Amino acid sequence: MATDATAALAAPKLTTLLVVVSDGNVLLGEKKRGFGAGLWNGFGGKVDLGIDASVEHAALRELREECGIDALDATRRGVLTFHYADAPNPMETHVFHASAFEGTVAESDEMRPAWFPEDAIPLEKMWPDDEHWYPAFLRGEKFVGTFWFDREKKITRHELEVVETLPARADGL
Numbered sequence: 627m628a629t630d631a632t633a634a635l636a637a638p639k640l641t642t643l644l645v646v647v648s649d650g651n652v653l654l655g656e657k658k659r660g661f662g663a664g665l666w667n668g669f670g671g672k673v674d675l676g677i678d679a680s681v682e683h684a685a686l687r688e689l690r691e692e693c694g695i696d697a698l699d700a701t702r703r704g705v706l707t708f709h710y711a712d713a714p715n716p717m718e719t720h721v722f723h724a725s726a727f728e729g730t731v732a733e734s735d736e737m738r739p740a741w742f743p744e745d746a747i748p749l750e751k752m753w754p755d756d757e758h759w760y761p762a763f764l765r766g767e768k769f770v771g772t773f774w775f776d777r778e779k780k781i782t783r784h785e786l787e788v789v790e791t792l793p794a795r796a797d798g799l
């Protein structure tokens with residue numbers, strides 16, 4: 627059985643989240659299945675070290691797979707660590723911003739996309755941490771945060787810091 631000490635050492639699961647903001651509107655998708663089904667979110671998923679040369683590569687791949695477009699100016703803007711009461715490993719999510727893209731936004735098996743005005747994103751139907759970091763994200767800031775969730779996926783504690791420079795990953799991803 628994992629103790630607190632071994633859980634703290636467990637390697638985080640690497641994931642991405644890419645949010646396109648264009649002309650004052652935010653592109654989100656309603657997740658149709660799996661983890662976070664029913665919630666609106668940016669596009670992303672697990673980094674696949676077999677095919678992704680970098681976290682950014684994974685972010686662009688997931689965006690293309692989930693809503694059919696290619697981001698042209700993706701920049702990493704945040705690193706969020708999520709601790710779930712019922713998961714042994716934390717999740718490390720790299721948040722990207724893009725404003726320019728090629729292609730036509732299309733629904734996929736995983737996501738139903740829609741545009742929302744920046745001041746009217748559906749926070750009540752999004753992950754509960756999102757209300758904490760979206761304001762910094764939309765202001766153009768960089769941020770690092772950690773969120774702890776109970777079994778009902780409610781936040782029990784959080785830390786969020788706006789930073790000048792995001793921490794580099796030791797493995798260069």
Ligand SMILES: Nc1nc2c([nH]c(=O)n2[C@H]2C[C@H](O)[C@@H](COP(=O)(O)OP(=O)(O)OP(=O)(O)O)O2)c(=O)[nH]1
Nearest residue numbers: 641642643660661667669670671672719753755756
């Ligand atoms: N905004 C936000 N996004 C989150 C939170 N937690 C969380 O996993 N996500 C994002 C990160 C990823 O983009 C996505 C989870 O990845 P996923 O399970 O869909 O990964 P995947 O697409 O590779 O999954 P699959 O093909 O194996 O079903 O949800 C959160 O608290 N807030």
